[in-house]
Amino acid sequence: MQELFSRRLYLCVGHRGDMATFLPAVLRGGVDIVQLREKDLPDPERIAAARVMIPICRDFGVPFIMNDSPVLAAQVGADGVHVGQEDVSVARCRELLGNEAIVGLSTHSLEEFTAATVQPATYFSAGPIVATPTKLGREPTGLDYAITCQQRSDRPVFVTGGVNASNVASLVEAGLRHFVVVRALTESTDPEVTARELRRALDRAISTVSVEPT
Numbered sequence: 001m002q003e004l005f006s007r008r009l010y011l012c013v014g015h016r017g018d019m020a021t022f023l024p025a026v027l028r029g030g031v032d033i034v035q036l037r038e039k040d041l042p043d044p045e046r047i048a049a050a051r052v053m054i055p056i057c058r059d060f061g062v063p064f065i066m067n068d069s070p071v072l073a074a075q076v077g078a079d080g081v082h083v084g085q086e087d088v089s090v091a092r093c094r095e096l097l098g099n100e101a102i103v104g105l106s107t108h109s110l111e112e113f114t115a116a117t118v119q120p121a122t123y124f125s126a127g128p129i130v131a132t133p134t135k136l137g138r139e140p141t142g143l144d145y146a147i148t149c150q151q152r153s154d155r156p157v158f159v160t161g162g163v164n165a166s167n168v169a170s171l172v173e174a175g176l177r178h179f180v181v182v183r184a185l186t187e188s189t190d191p192e193v194t195a196r197e198l199r200r201a202l203d204r205a206i207s208t209v210s211v212e213p214t
Contacts, residue, residue, distance in 0.1 A: 004033075004102065005156055008202060009199055010032075010033045010034075010180045011026055012180055012181075013185075014036070015045065015049045019052050020056070023057075026185050026191045026195040027056070027195075028060075029195025029198070030195050030196055030199025030202075031062070031181075034064050035064075035065040035104075036049055036050055036065070037067040037082075043069075050072070054076060054077065063079040063080065064079050065102060067081070068081070069081065069088070070092065070097050074097055080103055081102075082105070084106040085108070085112060090103055101122075103120070104121060104122060105121040107124055107125065108141055110145065113148075113152070113153075121155065123155050123157070124149065124153060124156070124157050125157070125159070126149040127141055127145075127159055127160035128140050128160045128161025129145070129162070130161045131161075140161060147175050150175055150176055157177075159178065159179050162183075163181050163198075164184040168201050168205065169202075169205040172209060173205065
């Protein structure tokens with residue numbers, strides 16, 4: 001878990017026909033953890049997508065996370081799994097993947113976050129802090145929620161919702177340290193440049209604040 005504290009830029013991405021070029025580009029730009037977030041594809045296609053992504057992530061020394069299914073995560077040899085409030089329990093993920101696997105858990109309210117802190121998750125996500133089309137029907141939690149989660153957590157809290165190069169510095173100044181990015185990268189016409197701009201803005205902001213823990 002300590003090693004995960006140093007990872008700050010988390011890409012969630014669905015299946016893409018250009019994954020073999022897109023993923024190396026954003027990893028060169030500074031993404032340091034990757035999740036295949038694909039809820040609609042049949043399992044064989046999710047497995048095929050993961051098997052394209054995993055060797056690329058390995059080459060860059062970046063953890064690869066499967067969304068929702070610890071069974072598929074185990075099958076493809078992922079570094080871990082991310083589950084939501086209505087998915088398989090964190091305890092079950094641990095049973096299937098072991099104590100060394102990364103297990104992430106989504107939270108959207110203080111009640112959910114409080115309950116999450118007693119579970120054996122490696123990290124939490126908090127948000128979306130603003131409304132986003134990647135979370136259709138999900139009411140935004142607001143920034144204060146994510147800040148409170150960060151303050152109360154002994155594990156990394158990755159903030160979701162509209163993070164980009166223009167706002168990441170203000171989010172760091174507010175006390176946040178770990179960020180999930182989707183559209184800023186997946187919709188970019190030059191993902192490597194966009195990732196690099198985002199990473200530089202993030203690192204510059206981090207360098208000006210006291211980071212606990214590092």
